Amino acid sequence: MLETIIRAKLAERAPLLMTHIVIGYPDFDTSLALIDAMVESGVDLIELQIPFSEPIADGPVILHANQVALEKGSTVDRCFEFAEHVSRKYAVPFLFMTYYNILFRQGVRSFVERARKAGLKGMIVPDLPPEEASEYEAAMAEVGLDPVYIFAPTTSPERMQKLAAHAKGFVYCVARKGVTGSSTDFSDELSSYLARARAATKLPLAVGFGVKRKQDVDFLQAHAEIAVVGSETLRVLEQEGIARVGPFLRGLRA
Amino acid sequence: MLETIIRAKLAERAPLLMTHIVIGYPDFDTSLALIDAMVESGVDLIELQIPFSEPIADGPVILHANQVALEKGSTVDRCFEFAEHVSRKYAVPFLFMTYYNILFRQGVRSFVERARKAGLKGMIVPDLPPEEASEYEAAMAEVGLDPVYIFAPTTSPERMQKLAAHAKGFVYCVARKGVTGSSTDFSDELSSYLARARAATKLPLAVGFGVKRKQDVDFLQAHAEIAVVGSETLRVLEQEGIARVGPFLRGLRA
Amino acid sequence: MTDSIRATQGYFSQFGGAFVPEVLQRTFDELNLAFETARNDPEFWRSYVQLMGTYSCRPTPITYAENLSRHFGGAQIYIKREDLNHTGAHKANNVMGQGLLVKRMGKRRVIAETGAGQHGVATATMAAKFGFECTIYMGEVDVARQRPNVFWMERLGAKVVPVREGSRTLKDAINEAFRDWVSNMDDTHYVLGTACGPHPFPEMVTYFQSIIGQEARRQIVEIAGKLPDRVYACVGGGSNAMGLFSGFLSDKEVELVGVEAGGKGVTTHEHAARIASKHGSIGVAQGYKTYFLQNQDGQMNETHSVAAGLDYVGISPILAHLHHTGRVRFEAATDAEVVEALKLVVRKEGLIPALESSHAFARAFVEAPNMPVTSSILINQSGRGDKDIFTVADALHDPDWVEFIKKKAEAYRA
């Protein structure tokens, strides 16, 4: 149903904005304040990352956030409580983002079940390719949550087809090679890659990794439905303070 | 002629006493003072050691003396001057004791020649076995100096015979294994070794290594003609001062 | 190598797999293809054996430990001498093999993680020989305790990057290496140092290390006249163990014993025994599924070992599989037992095993006395202990060494 929600929102404005937090970073209160700011700023979707000790797909900024969150006691249970709290409080759709071991340890089936009860709409698991995901997909389908899959610039058209066949809700296109947080040049290369993505799936496309400025978002308007802002929000928080987060987010589509 | 001198002295007293200095240790004046004290104490023969940088047959005490003497500038030339001076001054027979390289570097022939001119009577070269000594023996014979050879407790009767055939003046019996300066027990073992030595040669026997006390000298009376006091004199000098050297030497035969 | 060690769809029963970010999928497809092609080309293995025979000194010998055997009065003790490899450990086998593969793939840069520093030195050495650019990721803690290896890596032209994230040891170095790889996979190959990580690494590293077992089986039969009753190897990630074990897997009468780092004791939480302690559980991290030391949430625990090379949260999925099938028995040796074992080996045989390898000796010494003198055991001396001089000197509280270091430092201050 994520797709339906997205399509509805797209009728009003495009591109949509998806933001991201690491639950419990820098602490739970601030995490909450961040969500408030995001919602007030009209953000359309929010990724809630459950911290993991080995986040291989994340760069320095989010890696650091994961570690601090864990030190601050961001257990899986508290992450569920937090997720339930915010999804009750706000209408905006929330997704879990985390690494597979977090699901695996809880038991994939029960983790997914809990996630649905907590009111989440979908999940992004960057280290879980469809080849390893049968149990996960079955459970997600059963409880009615959308497994979001990822395209990379290195993904062949054939593989995009395959991934699309497994994906629900939308497809997350990482804008470039590398990890989260480093910068991307929004170039023709990117457009042609997104064109390939578009050709491979009817699902909405979300583009993340390195979205920092209004120009980036504007560039994406022509190629994708959703602009994803991750590390940059954390950077603003850390360097300019929570008060600047709202203005920063609003500025992206002003 | 060393032998003749020794036999003559033996007519008066036995055993004879041979002492030893390292030329230039602790300095030339003290070396001179040592000779004076030795002569005054009625010493019968004196070894003048020309210092060498690698005295493998010497123990800590004399090794140290060699090094200090070299640092104090005890060159071969100065050693010859010193030897000439004392042999002119005193009737007591002097012998050179040194390692082969000192001769070799000067040229064996010319070294021996100089030694005779300087008034020495013989030479002891602990690292020169007869197998390596043909040039040395020829030169010594030519100028009329006596090559003194060494017996050790490890020397077989056959080899003693051989050494005796090369030796002149007297045979130097090292009382035990090891290097100069450590102590020896004057035991039956020693007597039987000296008996073997006696059987191998008609030459007078000098016994050195570890002769320290009157008892040692008394013990030797029955087995040898000459008691050799080496390191112990240096020990007395270093620990009790030059003034005690005379009394110490006189005490050995009092 | 023995075909018994082949994954089915990347798995060894339930262990292994390839849990990698989408951006690396193509790189892994290429790697799988390159490895398969190489493995099916007999010329490749020949060129590998040839390289190891001229650049390192393979076959490494088996040494009969006469004095230790007499000392314990039990099993006859034989030692496979991987310490005689160039760079001083079995790590060279895997690294040189992957070097040949990198040449085939036409890449120009290699990266690697390192714990003890042995794999880093081996990789830097391979890079120098093959003319590759080289970056080594090493936990800050390990940089400190293995400085001599860092010094040589830099001389060899490698860039050594201290990893300050997480527990700042091996696992974090692996994460950093992956982060580098997802950005530079086009011209860069990640030379994983042990039989862990996403498929095909466990299988590929085992393939190269199997040269140990191939030689050892032939040698021991020749020297001892029969197969050993037990074979011991220390287990960090599992590469030296898999390398040696692979030669005896199908000899059911040979018991295979893997020795993990018992640290301060498997009842404490300061160890790295994923299987030989009660604290390990199955999980998925660093791209593969195996036993990890993790909490109920699935967060990795800090581990401890006097041997940096064993100080790791995961274990080869192939060994996890062989644990389940019961083919390999797992034990742990504590830091204290290990230091004692090392001292004994040095004193009795004039051999200096690495602290890692000393784990295998420590366990063997517990069991050998209770075995008949007609029985025999084979221990893998995976590396030499020279590199551990700082650790060993500290463990033995050598006062002269301390004095020496102080003097050195003063001289530097002056």
Added chain:
Amino acid sequence: MTDSIRATQGYFSQFGGAFVPEVLQRTFDELNLAFETARNDPEFWRSYVQLMGTYSCRPTPITYAENLSRHFGGAQIYIKREDLNHTGAHKANNVMGQGLLVKRMGKRRVIAETGAGQHGVATATMAAKFGFECTIYMGEVDVARQRPNVFWMERLGAKVVPVREGSRTLKDAINEAFRDWVSNMDDTHYVLGTACGPHPFPEMVTYFQSIIGQEARRQIVEIAGKLPDRVYACVGGGSNAMGLFSGFLSDKEVELVGVEAGGKGVTTHEHAARIASKHGSIGVAQGYKTYFLQNQDGQMNETHSVAAGLDYVGISPILAHLHHTGRVRFEAATDAEVVEALKLVVRKEGLIPALESSHAFARAFVEAPNMPVTSSILINQSGRGDKDIFTVADALHDPDWVEFIKKKAEAYRA
């Protein structure tokens, strides 16, 4: 070994001999007899080769230095890998051989001098393996600059005695060893570490080290298809050089080059070039006749080299002889050239030669560029440079290393 290397009455033309105190004559008679008997017993050499093949990793390989050859664009460069020996240098060959001889002679204690510490470690290792008591004499200066080796010697159970006499380096350690020997010859054998000293040592050490040349000649012909044009070895006492050269002595077309320690330059007096400088002259010391660095009185001079193992006043009488016959050409390499050569070898080939061995490389690198690409040279990497980390780190002024040592020292102070 090639019979061309046999003394006539202990002499090689005018060099050699046995200038030993009478008390040692019998010991030398026994040693000569034991050695002769062993040499005439084919079983002895077989047991020696067997020991070196199982305890060390002989035959050590020859490595083709492809990168260095390309770098210099001249002669093809091949390297004999004595660094792969157990304990890290060719010293192991001589020591293990003498160990077998000591067993035959039924003695229970061994003593040795050591400069770099390599021979000391090798001897202590042999003693541990054969169960002999062991005392190592080492110049105080060398104890300081080779601490890691001292540490391992002590772990191996050896008593290390710092020699405070004379210049407190190798030659003084030899004197001290002789002083020990003349007191304890009944149960003690003096394991002289190089092809020097009284007959039969130069010949005996060469006999054991000739295993290097025997292997090398066979290997190079096999690998390069022909004999090398030139063969390079560093020369301290001369054992690794004689070991390698002995394999090519009768191949007149092969030029043999011995490289001495040029220290701060052969025009200064801070070097150890007995033949390649104008300062050497024939003399007799430490029991044999050869070229020494001595003054007109015959007193030995102090020598200098960045490589402790080359820092010695004398040279093998066999090499002095081969210098006179013109069979061996002598050159010197300075400390500075040597450190540069070491850095280059590490960077280009991933090999870490000892500072001693680096002298051979340094000279070869001067000559190789001027030789045709069709020509080939063989360099003896007599040992590995790990042991030199302190010296090399200092020579390269590595700031991280300095920091590391300072931190270590502070930790110890705490």
